[in-house]
Amino acid sequence: MRIIKETHIDFMRQRKLALILSAVVILSGIGSLVVNGGPKLSIDFKGGTLVSVQYTGAMNVENVRSALSDVNVDGQTFDFSREEIKHFGSDDAVLVRVPHIEGAPENFAQKIVDHLYAAFPGSVPESKTDFILGKGTVTPKIGSELSGKAVMAIISALGLILLYISVRFEFRFALGAIAALTHDVLITLGIFSLFGYEISLPIIAAFLTIVGYSLNDTIVIFDRIRENIKSSKRESYVGVVNRSMNESLSRTIVTSLTTFMVVLVLWLFGGEVIHNFALAMIIGVIVGTYSSIYIASPIVIHLHENANK
Amino acid sequence: MNSKLTPRFLIIGLVLTWAIWAIWPTIQYQGLSDVELESLREEGKLEQLESRTIKQGLDLKGGMYIVLEVDIPTLLENLAENMDGKFNQSVSSVRDQLRVSPEADSFNLFSNVANEKNLKLSRYYFDYGSSNEEILSALGEEAEDAINRVLEILQNRVDQFGVAEPTIQKQGNQRIIVELAGVQDSERARALLESTALLEFYIVKDVTTTNELMIKIDQVLKGDESIAAVTKEIATQTSDETSTEDDGTVSVSDLFGESDDAAATDSAFVGQDIFAERPFSAMLRDLGNTIGVPAKNVYAVRKMLETPEVQDKMASVGGAFLFSHKPQDYPTVDGDVESIYSLYLLEDQAELTGGVVEEAKANLGPQGSTSAGQPIVNLSMNSDGARKWAIVTGSNVGRQVAIVLDNKVHMAPNIREKIAGGGTLIEGFASIDEAKDIAIVLRAGALPAPVDIIEERTVGPSLGADSVRRGTQSVMIGLAIVLVFMLVYYRISGSIADFALIWNIVMVLAVLASLQATLTLPGIAGLILTVGMSIDANVIIFERIREELRKGKTPKAAVDGGYDRALTTIIDANVTTLIASLVLWQFGTGPIKGFATVLFWGILISMFTAIFVTRTIFNSFTSRKGMTKLSI
Numbered sequence: 001m002r003i004i005k006e007t008h009i010d011f012m013r014q015r016k017l018a019l020i021l022s023a024v025v026i027l028s029g030i031g032s033l034v035v036n037g038g039p040k041l042s043i044d045f046k047g048g049t050l051v052s053v054q055y056t057g058a059m060n061v062e063n064v065r066s067a068l069s070d071v072n073v074d075g076q077t078f079d080f081s082r083e084e085i086k087h088f089g090s091d092d093a094v095l096v097r098v099p100h101i102e103g104a105p106e107n108f109a110q111k112i113v114d115h116l117y118a119a120f121p122g123s124v125p126e127s128k129t130d131f132i133l134g135k136g137t138v139t140p141k142i143g144s145e146l147s148g149k150a151v152m153a154i155i156s157a158l159g160l161i162l163l164y165i166s167v168r169f170e171f172r173f174a175l176g177a178i179a180a181l182t183h184d185v186l187i188t189l190g191i192f193s194l195f196g197y198e199i200s201l202p203i204i205a206a207f208l209t210i211v212g213y214s215l216n217d218t219i220v221i222f223d224r225i226r227e228n229i230k231s232s233k234r235e236s237y238v239g240v241v242n243r244s245m246n247e248s249l250s251r252t253i254v255t256s257l258t259t260f261m262v263v264l265v266l267w268l269f270g271g272e273v274i275h276n277f278a279l280a281m282i283i284g285v286i287v288g289t290y291s292s293i294y295i296a297s298p299i300v301i302h303l304h305e306n307a308n309k
Numbered sequence: 310m311n312s313k314l315t316p317r318f319l320i321i322g323l324v325l326t327w328a329i330w331a332i333w334p335t336i337q338y339q340g341l342s343d344v345e346l347e348s349l350r351e352e353g354k355l356e357q358l359e360s361r362t363i364k365q366g367l368d369l370k371g372g373m374y375i376v377l378e379v380d381i382p383t384l385l386e387n388l389a390e391n392m393d394g395k396f397n398q399s400v401s402s403v404r405d406q407l408r409v410s411p412e413a414d415s416f417n418l419f420s421n422v423a424n425e426k427n428l429k430l431s432r433y434y435f436d437y438g439s440s441n442e443e444i445l446s447a448l449g450e451e452a453e454d455a456i457n458r459v460l461e462i463l464q465n466r467v468d469q470f471g472v473a474e475p476t477i478q479k480q481g482n483q484r485i486i487v488e489l490a491g492v493q494d495s496e497r498a499r500a501l502l503e504s505t506a507l508l509e510f511y512i513v514k515d516v517t518t519t520n521e522l523m524i525k526i527d528q529v530l531k532g533d534e535s536i537a538a539v540t541k542e543i544a545t546q547t548s549d550e551t552s553t554e555d556d557g558t559v560s561v562s563d564l565f566g567e568s569d570d571a572a573a574t575d576s577a578f579v580g581q582d583i584f585a586e587r588p589f590s591a592m593l594r595d596l597g598n599t600i601g602v603p604a605k606n607v608y609a610v611r612k613m614l615e616t617p618e619v620q621d622k623m624a625s626v627g628g629a630f631l632f633s634h635k636p637q638d639y640p641t642v643d644g645d646v647e648s649i650y651s652l653y654l655l656e657d658q659a660e661l662t663g664g665v666v667e668e669a670k671a672n673l674g675p676q677g678s679t680s681a682g683q684p685i686v687n688l689s690m691n692s693d694g695a696r697k698w699a700i701v702t703g704s705n706v707g708r709q710v711a712i713v714l715d716n717k718v719h720m721a722p723n724i725r726e727k728i729a730g731g732g733t734l735i736e737g738f739a740s741i742d743e744a745k746d747i748a749i750v751l752r753a754g755a756l757p758a759p760v761d762i763i764e765e766r767t768v769g770p771s772l773g774a775d776s777v778r779r780g781t782q783s784v785m786i787g788l789a790i791v792l793v794f795m796l797v798y799y800r801i802s803g804s805i806a807d808f809a810l811i812w813n814i815v816m817v818l819a820v821l822a823s824l825q826a827t828l829t830l831p832g833i834a835g836l837i838l839t840v841g842m843s844i845d846a847n848v849i850i851f852e853r854i855r856e857e858l859r860k861g862k863t864p865k866a867a868v869d870g871g872y873d874r875a876l877t878t879i880i881d882a883n884v885t886t887l888i889a890s891l892v893l894w895q896f897g898t899g900p901i902k903g904f905a906t907v908l909f910w911g912i913l914i915s916m917f918t919a920i921f922v923t924r925t926i927f928n929s930f931t932s933r934k935g936m937t938k939l940s941i
Contacts, residue, residue, distance in 0.1 A: 001798045002855075054771060075608035102408075109765065110495050129493045129770065136766035141411030142376065148412065153896035160888045168881055202831055205901045208893050209838060209908070212886035216842075219885060220849065223878040251852040254798065258791050258848075259841035265787040266837055271779035273368065273772070273830055281838075 004250040011245050011293055012238050012301065018294035022183060029190010039193055042200035045147045047100035047140030049109045052133040053116050055123045058091040067119035068096065073111045080112075089272035093133060100140050109135040150204050157208060161215060165222075172303035173222050180296035181214045184287045188280055202277045210284030213259070217252065218292040224248045225297070237304050241297050256289040314932070317925040325812075328819035334361040335822050359474070363822045366829030366903060369777050371770035372490040373498055377463075377760040379456050379483050381415035382407070384758035388451060389433040399428055415483075416452070420445050453482055455757040460485055465753040466501055470746070485760070495767055497746060505715050505759045506750035508663025510701065511655040513709035513721050514628050519600070519654045522626050523590050529618040530588040589613055594649055596639070599721070601649040604636050610652070628654045634717035635739065653718050655711050660701045662755075663714075665694020665731075669751035671744040680736040684744035686751065688733045695731025703727035714747065780833040787837055788814075791844055799851050801940035805926050806847035809918045813843045816914045817907060824906075831904035839911025842886065846919035849882075850875040854941055864939040865931040872924055879919060883912050 033039060043050050069081035080098055088095035096112060105111060117124050117131055125131050158178060165174035185207055192199065224244035232240060263285060267278035338358055341349070349355040367374050382404050389396060403418045423430055423441055430437075430444040437447035460479055467475045467487065476488040492498050514522075592610050594601035602610050613619060614630055623629055636648040668689045674680030690698060702710070702724050711721040712735050720737045738744040792810065795803035817839060821828060854871030862870060890912065894905035930936060 001800075003798075052772070054769075072605075075605050107496060107499055109767075132493065132767065132769040133772040134766070134768045135495075137762075137764065138766075139411070139763040141378075142764045144410075145412050149896050153892050156895075157889050157892040160892065161885050164885060164888060201901055202834075202904075205831055205893060205897075205904045208889050209904075212889040212908075213841075215885040215889070216845065216882040219882045220878055223881055227874070247856070248852075250855075251848050254848045254852070255841075255845045258794060258844045261790050261794070262787040262837050262841050265790065266783050266834065269779055269783040269786060270834075271776050271783075273776050274780075274834055277831070277834060281834075 002250070004253055007246045007249055009246060009249075010242055012242050012298065015294060015298040015301075018290075019298070022187075022291075022295060026183065026186050026190060029187060029193060032190060032193040036193055036196075039189060040196060040198040041143075041147075042198045042203075043097065043100075043136065043138045043143070044201040045143045045150075045199070047138050047143040049098045049100075049104075049112065049135075049137045050095070051109050051112050051116070051135040052088045052093060052095040053113060053131050054125065054133050055092045055094065055120065055131075056125055057123045059087075059094055059120070059123065061085055061087060061094065063120075064094050064096070064116070067116070068112075071112065071115045073105045073108070073115075076105060088133065089275075093272075100138075109137045146201070153204075153208070157211065161211075165219070169222055169226060172300050172307075173226075175303065176296040176299040177215055177218045177222070179299050180218050180291040181211045181288075183291045183295045184210055184214045184284060187287050188283045191283055192276075192280070197276055197279070200276075202274070203280055206277045206280035206284070209281065210288060213281075213284060214288035214291060217256070217288050218296045220251065221245060221248055221292050221297060222300075225300070238301055241301055245293055245297065252289060252292070256285060260285050314925060314929055317921070318929075321922055321925060324816075328815050331361075331819035331823045332815065334358055335363050335818070338362045360825065361822060363818065364474075364825065364827040365773075365777070366827045366832070367488055367490060367766075367773075368768050368830045369773050369780075369828065370490055371493070371768050371773040372488065373492045373495060374764075374766045375487045375489075375498070375502060375762055376480070376764035377459075377485045377487065377502060378763045379452070379459060379485075380759045380761055381452060381483065382419075384452060384455055385415075385419060385448065387758060388437075388448065390435070391433055395426060395428060396433055399423060399426055416445060416449055452758075456482060456485070458757050459760060462506075462753045462756055463487065463502060466749050469749045469753070470498075470501055484763075491770070493767065493769065495765065497742065499762060499765070500743075501746050501750065503760060503762055504747075504750045506663065506753065506755045507715055508666060508751060508755070509659035509713045510661040510698075511631075511659055511711045511713055512701075512705055513711050514626070514654040514656060515708070516598075518626055518628070522622060522628065522654060523593075523600075525622045526589045526613070526619050527587040529622055530613060530616070531586070589619075593652065594639075594647075596649065596651065600652040601639070602632065602652050604648045604650060607632070607650055624657075627657050629657050630654055631711070631713060631716060631718050634714070634719055634737070651718065651721075653709075653711055653721055655713070655718075659713075660710070661694065661697055663751060664755070665690045665697070666751055667691045667694075667731075669748040671741060671748040673741065674734075674736065680734070683736055684738040684741040686735045686738070686744050686748045688731075688735065688751070690731030690733070692731075695729070698731050698733070699727055699729045776830050780830060784833060784837055784840075788840060791840060795844065795847070799941055802851055802854075802927075805923050806844065806851070808926070809847060809915075809923045810840060810843050812922060813839065813911070813915050813918050816918070817911050820910045820914070821907070826906055827903060828907075829903035831901065832907045835904045835907030835911060838908060839915060842883070842912055843915035843918065846875075846879050846883070846915055847923065849878055850919060850923070851941055854939070858939065858941070864936055867939065868927045868931050872920075872927075876920065879916060883916050887912050 065081045065085050068083070068085065069079050071078045071080060078101075080096065083099070084095075084097040086095055087093060094116070096116070098108075098112065101108075113128075113132055113135055117128060158181075162174045162178055165177050188207065188210060189199075192203070197203075221244060224247055225241055228235075228240045228244050228247075229237075235243070260282070263278050263281040266274065267282055270278050346355065349358065382400050385403075386392065386400055399419070399422045402422050403415060406418050406422075407413060407415065420441065422428070423445075428441075430441045431439050434444045434448065437444045437451075456479065460477065463485060464477050467477060467489070472489045472492055474490055476486070478486050480486050487502060489498055589610075592602065592606045592613070594603060614623075631653055633651040633653070636650045638646045638648050641647045666688055668687075670687045672685055672687055674683045674685045676682075706724050706726060709721045709723055711718045712733075713719065714735075719735050735747070738747065788810070792807045795806045795810075797803070799806060814836065817836060820826075821832075826832075850871055853875045854867050857867035857870040858864070887909065890905050890908040893901055894909060897903075897905050931939070
């Protein structure tokens with residue numbers, strides 16, 4: 001079976017159009033980031049408390065909200081009705097997120113769980129162990145360290161990759177690859193911001209995986225370009241790039257398709273905890289495939305033309 | 310079969326045998342029922358089996374993950390002698406700076422502050438050297454020593470707590486990570502870990518001194534302008550309008566200008582008139598021989614006791630107020646029940662500390678005693694402690710002695726007679742479990758420095774089980790789709806790729822088992838990604854072979870050409886992802902590290918598989934004579 005027969009698509013003719021498209025998507029993402037005051041960071045980075053609990057029947061979020069308007073812990077009263085309260089996976093599970101409070105009482109997460117348990121005596125499981133899905137408290141101290149580490153990780157990964165590609169290919173290829181994966185991460189980040197999804201530790205892992213995947217895809221095409229440039233001296237640079245893309249198109253489609261199917265399954269059936277991780281991967285696979293063709297290679301062509309002027 | 314291929318098949322066979330050997334215990338372990346597990350545990354064979362299986366992370370089987378940090382500023386205080394105002398200011402300045410920029414290094418801050426304030430460290434730490442630098446480096450070593458002792462003590466406590474496979478490890482030089490699988494009772498686990506286990510015996514001040522001090526505190530707080538302003542404001546408010554506040558109450562938040570908007574404004578109520586006259590004692594209840602603080606007023610009273618004026622007054626009589634560790638229920642006038650903490654004024658120097666404790670045992674109180682049937686902890690002291698204890702009790706007959714654990718008063722019995730021999734019992738526990746835990750921490754000894762819980766995560770068993778089920782399910786579905794697709798798209802060659810894929814997964818699991826790695830949910834995601842990467846390598850090769858075939862080459866030449874030309878592509882493409890996974894591994898804590906480990910091995914193995922294993926299989930086909938058509 002063959003999906004892609006021999007093709008002669010002039011990918012590089014559409015590169016201006018693609019550039020505009022990418023710019024629009026990235027700018028709207030950045031616009032959303034600016035409006036929202038940066039990405040929505042999870043407690044992993046900001047600190048705070050997160051609890052998720054399982055009721056025995058469907059639970060209205062508004063009821064939980066009003067129940068949380070008056071929480072008394074060791075003589076201090078808190079109003080959490082304005083905090084983030086939402087369903088967790090299904091109608092009967094509820095997630096509550098509270099920012100870090102300086103001088104919060106001991107074992108704060110458990111106290112919130114206790115309150116949620118006592119507030120709806122009719123619809124909680126008998127054992128509290130079955131009630132708690134998960135809870136966590138992170139102090140800002142850990143959070144700020146992680147943010148620093150995440151930035152370091154991204155910078156060092158990019159640096160090492162830049163170095164590797166410069167050695168194996170040429171510097172301009174490295175720039176093209178870095179531009180493509182920056183493009184991919186920006187778009188994914190923008191889409192997450194537009195939909196109001198939060199950036200947690202696993203999402204950072206997903207971003208770095210997107211980086212890996214996008215690079216993988218870009219390098220396969222670069223590899224073909226490198227090979228074809230050696231063998232054909234008369235053909236124009238754009239011509240070689242176009243031909244290389246057409247030649248590797250079949251592989252690009254098959255690999256993207258299989259990877260896409262795998263992450264789609266993960267998104268559909270993987271469960272609540274990796275739901276957003278899988279979503280980031282889905283966006284990454286689509287955008288990564290697109291950027292190898294329409295971002296990475298045009299930049300290589302552009303740099304080549306500039307160098308030869 | 311071509312004889313040149315035999316060594317290659319031999320290698321493949323060996324690797325496969327190793328993989329099955331490595332993965333076997335995990336399969337065996339998964340198949341065991343609870344009863345069989347128990348019998349293996351009794352025979353002592355379980356540990357041996359477990360050491361060779363892939364462990365499930367806390368996110369899959371449920372449990373607690375706790376990060377503890379040693380409180381360096383307090384350690385600095387504990388080590389210092391002759392502390393004075395200047396020193397205290399310096400340490401609190403370090404604390405303030407840590408609050409603003411928590412990632413800063415405590416020792417650097419302390420060193421900066423010491424230089425700024427011209428603090429001569431040798432005044433406070435004369436045992437540690439003469440110059441500031443010398444002392445700071447000695448203190449650094451002391452801190453490292455402290456964390457190692459903390460680690461040991463926590464290990465001891467957790468071992469006695471009885472958790473299967475606890476993990477306790479040091480992270481950096483101030484932190485300890487504790488993982489307790491299957492533990493859900495965070496209250497107990499936290500108490501067990503966080504307790505400094507500092508046991509102290511104080512003499513309680515007499516009633517006259519206490520009463521005089523309370524009157525003084527009332528006067529100080531009454532004279533306090535901020536409090537006067539608030540009371541005045543509330544007086545005008547109630548006369549101007551019939552607001553909901555017209556029951557004449559004053560809230561603590563009004564008093565202390567609580568900026569935290571999450572802490573609402575109605576935490577404590579007292580009558581307004583009494584409050585204006587005696588702000589402090591109005592918060593309290595008379596419980597006969599002790600002072601009571603209703604639970605709802607605890608926060609307010611704490612705030613009042615923290616004000617510098619009140620601190621001064623307490624210092625002037627050489628005493629300090631401490632709360633009881635838990636409230637007791639008392640009936641109120643209108644028939645309700647009020648839970649009330651006790652408040653004790655203690656001498657500010659401890660008579661004796663827990664260092665003298667030789668043995669601590671939890672028990673139920675003996676029949677005939679006041680604590681009959683109640684959970685208690687029996688203490689026995691070493692000879693030095695017993696001697697001191699005899700002197701303390703002997704010279705204070707008739708007075709109260711407070712037994713204080715981690716700054717909370719557990720009990721304050723009257724001393725009836727001199728206690729010789731060092732035996733003492735502590736009562737006042739909610740349950741025998743609590744008594745047992747306290748006995749554990751007392752036996753394991755006090756921590757050299759207090760620790761704070763800076764991160765805590767608990768995953769419930771149901772969420773974990775759900776994740777395992779869904780994770781396995783999605784791996785299976787994803788795998789099935791890919792296997793079928795490859796078979797349809799590349800036919801017989803596709804079946805070789807399918808074989809390679811399953812081989813890859815088995816190999817990754819085998820490596821994880823032999824590394825004794827922990828499989829987490831992100832790890833499962835990494836496994837799924839490995840599926841994608843492994844397929845990609847095969848796709849690259851197959852597409853190349855197809856190209857070569859289209860050029861009219863024979864199957865053998867096409868396979869050779871395809872592999873040769875795909876090799877650099879695969880290496881370059883995978884090495885970059887390998888770099889990303891290594892960086893993730895380096896950066897990662899917990900879940901991310903698990904993901905990176907799986908991804909790293911997944912890529913490495915899939916490269917080996919694509920380049921070596923499938924090649925060998927292909928060659929065994931193409932080397933046959935008469936092979937004219939390749940099913941690809």
